[in-house]
Amino acid sequence: MNPLLIAEGLHKSYGPTTALAGADLVLHAGEILSIMGPSGSGKSTLLHCAAGLTSPDSGHITYDGRLLTEMSDVERSALRRREFGFVFQFGQLVPELTALENVALPLRLDGIRKRAAERRATGLLDRLGLAGKARSRPGELSGGQQQRVAVARALIAEPKVLFADEPTGALDSVSGEQVMEMLTRSARQSGAAVVLVTHDARIAAYADRGIVVRDGRSLDRARAR
Amino acid sequence: MTRVLTEMLLGMRLAFAGGRRGRTRTALSTGGVALGTAVLLLSASVPVMLDTRQARIEAFGPFTGGVDVPAGDTLLVGVVESSWHGSDLRGLLMWPETERAPVPPGIPAFPPDGRMYVSPALREALAAPGSDRLRAQMPYEIAGTIGDAGLAGPQELAYYAGNRTLPDRIGEGAYRLERFGAYRVSEDDDTATYVMLGLMVATLLLPVAIFIGASLRFGGDARDRRLAAIRLVGGDNRATLRIAVGESLVPTAAGLLAGTVTYLLVRAMIGRLSLFDVSVFTSDVRPMPVLAALSVAAVIILAAAMTLLGLRGVAIEPLGVVRRTVLWRGRLWWRLILPVLGLVLMYPAFTGGKAETMVTIGVIALLTGLIPLVPYLIPLVVGAVPGGPVSWQLASRQLRQNPVASTRAVTGIVVGVAGVIALNATFATVDVQRKVHDDPADADYSIIGSTDPSPAAMKRLNAAFERVDGVKATTTASYTLYDPATDTYQGFLFVGDCEALDGIADIGRCADGDAFVFGDTGRDVTVKDGPRVAVPAKARPAVLTGSTAQNVFAAVLFTPAAAPEGLSRAGLDFVTTSIRLTSGTPAEKSGDIRAAAISVDPFLQVTNLVSEADRYGAMKTALNIGSTIILLLMGLGLLLDVADRLHDRRRLLGVLAAIGATRATVLRSVMLQALVPVVAGLALAVATGIGLGVVLMRLSEVPVRIDPVAVFSPVAAGAALVLICTVAILLPAARRVTSTEQLQHE
C-alpha cells in the first residue's frame, strides 16, 4: 500500500537555531504514528512541516501523491479544511465561539450551511461525551473538555490525517488518558491516520508505531530493521 | 460566493462575541461611525439647504435693482432693517396702488393700514417678557402670520405691515414694486467664514475618523489570535481578511443606522435652532444625493481601510500571529508632503486673495498632515533625554520601538486641539476687534434719513433719542460743497449746535453764533444745488475728527445762530444724528434706539458703528459643543488605548514586578509612555493652531493677535483629559498589572 504522507530530508532553521536536519516521516492511511523526542528535538517542527503549516528550508513532502511544498496558501488552506485535522496543546479554539460553533467551523469555512454543519457537530460532540456542553464557550470548559472539543473539530470534516501536537500537554494524567482514548478511538472509527507528537512515552504508546526525533533527525527503527 | 458570504457572516457573528472587550469594541466603533455619519450627512445637506434658502429669499425679495418702476398695478414698499437681540429683523411696509398690485408670498392679502403680518418667531418674541422695546419698533397690530413662503427660515424675525403714508414717501425710502422676486440679490461670499467652516468640519471629522480607526483596532490582539485559530482549521489568507472586514461591518452598519437616525433627529429639531443668524426649515434640510452616497461610501471605506490597515504588518498564520517587526524608519520627507501642500494652498490668504476653496483645502491638508507627523516627533523627544531612571528607560525603549502605536490615540487630540486653537484664537481676536470703533472719535450710532434741517427739527430728533436712558444724541445737517470753477467736490458745510459740532471736530470754546473753518475754503464756498455762502471773517479754525475727516478737503461749520440764510432743504446732504452711549452696551440699547428711530420715522436708517452682536457667536457655540464632544471622544479613545496596551503587556509588566520592580516604577513607566506623545503632540498642535489662526485672522481682516487664553485653554483641556484618563485607568489597573499572578496566565 502506498504511504499517504511522505516527508523526506526536511531541513528547517529558525535563524541560528536548527530545528530539523534531515528528518523523514512516512505515514500510512489509517495508522497512528507517534513522534517522540526530548523537548527542542524538532518533533513539533516536523509535524508543522508535514502538515504544511510551515515550509521547510529544503526537502519534500508528498501528500496523496501531491507535493505539499509546492502548494499555494489557498490550496494548503483547503487541505487543512478537508483532509487534515489539528489538535494542539492549547489555543486552537476560537474563544468567542461556542463549542458547537467551534466544531462546525471547518465545515462552515468550506461553505456548508450552518444548520447542516451544526447538526453534524452536535452528533460528534455527543459521541465525545460533550452533549451538554454544546452552548458553552471554551473558557467555561475544563482543559480536558476543551481538548475533546478540539478533537471533535479536528474530526468533523472526516479528515484523512489528524495532526496532534502534545494534545495532552496541558492536562492531568486522567483527563489526558480520556482525551487520548477518545482521539484514537474516533480516529480509528473514521479511518483517519494520526500523527501524534509527544515527549511522553505513555501517550506515544497509544500509537501503532513510533519514530523518535533527536537533534532534528528522525529515527524510524521499524524501517531500519 | 457562498463561502465569501459565509466568511463575512462568520465575521459578523464574531463581532457580537468576544465578551466584554469585544462588546466594548463594537459599541465604541458603532458610536464613532454614528457620529461621523451624522456629521457627514449634515455637511452633505448644507448645499441643498443654502440653495433652497437662497431660492426662497429670492422669491420674496422686494427689490427692483435700483430701477424706478413707473406707477401701474404696483405695490409701494419700504424696507425697514432692524435687529433684535443680535438677530436681523426684517420689516416690509406696503401700500398697494391698485387692487391688482402683487401680494407678497406668504400672506393671504395686503395688511390694512396700521396692521401687520408677523413671522412665527416674531410673534413669539413679541409675546415674550421684556419685549416692549421690540413692540415699540413696530407700531402695528398683528393681523396674521406670515407663511413659510415668505420666510427664509423658521426663526426669522419679520413683519409685513400696511402703511398708508407710503405714497408720500416715494423717493424717501418708499418705492414702487411691480412683482416680488424680480431682482435677485446674491448674498456676498465671506471667505473667512467659509474657511472657518471648512476648518471646523475638519477639526470635528478628522478626530472622529481617527477614533473610528482606534476603536476598530481596540482588542486587535484577541482578534488576531481568533483569526489564527481560524487559519488553522483551514481559512486561507483572504478568508481571514474577509472575516475581519465582516467583523468591522457590524459596527459600521449599526453606526450608519444610528448616524442616520441622529441626522434625522437633528434635522427634525433644526427648525428650532438658529445658527449664524440663519434658521432653516426642516424640509429644506436634505442631503445632496451624490454627497449622501459619498458619505456612506466614505464611512464604509474608512472602516474597511482601518481594519485592513490594522492587519498590515501582521501575518496571521495557522500557528499564530506573527508581528513582523516593522523597523521604525522615521523618514521625514513623505510626512512633509501634506503640510507643505497645505501651506502652498494657503498662500493666497497672505496675499489677500479670495481663493476660499483652495485655502480651505490647504487648511484641511495641513491638519491632516499632522497625523503622520506626530509619530515622527516621538523618537526626537525621547532622544533628547538619554539618561534617567529605570522607569524612563523602559518607557523610552517602548516609545522608540513603536512610535506609531504609542501615538495612535494622541493624533486625534493633536488634530482637534490644533483646529480648536486656530478657531479660538481667531474668535478671540475678532471679539477684541469688535469692541473698538473703527475710529475712537466716532459716535456709537449714526442715524440718517431725516429731511428737515431746521434747528427745531434737529432738537426734536435729539430729544426723541435722549428719551432712551444713557443716550447722548447730537444732530448736524450737512451740505455738500463744490468748487464751481473746476466743478469738483470740495467738502461739507455743517450746521449744528456746539455739542453737535464738538462731536465731529475739535472746535475749542463755542457759543451759539460761532462759526468754524477747516482747510482751504477761500472767502466763500458754494453749496451744491444751493447758494454761495460767505465764510465769516470771525470763523475760527477747527480740525475735523473721526471718520468725518475722511476725504474732506474743506469744511465750514456753523452754529444755528450763525447759519446762513437760504440753506433750508436745498443742497441738503444728510441730517445726521450721532448717538453716544453714556451707559450700557450696544446690545442692551440698540432695541430702544431703533424703536425711538421708528417712532420718529420708520425710514430712519440706524447704523451701528460698533457691533451689537457677535458675528461668530453661533459658530463659537458650535465649536465649544463640538470640541467638547470631540475631546471626550478622544479621552475615551485614549482610555481604551492605554487599557489595551496594558492588557497586551500585562505579562511583561508582571515579569517586571516579579524581578523586583516596584509598583511605582512600573506605573511611572506606563505613565511616561502615555504622556510623552501627548506633550510632543500638543506642542505640535500649538504651533499649527497658531499658524492656522494667523491665516484665519488675515482672512477675517483683523489685526493678527494671539490671545494666550484662547490658545492654552484647549491645550490645558487636552492635557488634563490625558492625565485624568491615564490615571483613571492606571490606578485601578495598578494592582492587577503589577501582581506577579499575571505570570500564571498561559
Place this chain on the structure above:
Amino acid sequence: MTIATAFLALLESGPRHGYDLKQAYDQHFGVDRPLHYAQVYTTLAKLLRNGLVTVDGVEGDGGPDRKRYTVTEAGVTDVQRWLDEPEKPQQYLQSGLYAKVIGALLTGRSAAAVLDAQRDEHLDAMRELTRRKMDGDLADRLICDHALFHLDADLRWLEHTADHLDELAEQVRG
C-alpha cells in the same frame, strides 16, 4: 503478599466457598496467573491448621467445594499486620539493563544500539499494555498503568543514559 493473606482479606468481607475464593482472587489479584484448584485447597488447609480460618458450614456431600470458610480473630489480625507493613520500595540497583550497557562499552560494542533496541522493546510492551488497558475494566487499567508507569520510568532512564553515554564510556575504559 501471599495467596494466604489474599484469602484472609477476601474472607474478611464474609464467609465464602473455596470456589468463590478462587474466582475472587483471580479477579482482583491474579491478573496474569489464575490459581489452580490445588493451590486453593493447600492454602486453605494451611490456614485451617494455623487457626486463621474455620469452616462454618458444610453443604451437600461435604466435598471441598461445599465447605464455607470464615476468617478468625487471628486471621483478621494477620490481615491488619500485612496492611500495616509498608512494601519495601524496590531498589533496582541490580539492573540487567545497566549491565548490558556496561558490557557493550567494555567490549567496545555500541551501547546506543543496546539502548535503542531496548527502547523499541519497551515501547512495544507499552503499546500492548495500552491496548489491553483500553479494552479492560478499571482493575485492568490500574494494573496496566502500574506496569506502564514502570516501563515509562525505564524509558526515561534509557534516554537519560543515552545522553551520558560518551561520559560513561570514558569512565568505563579509563
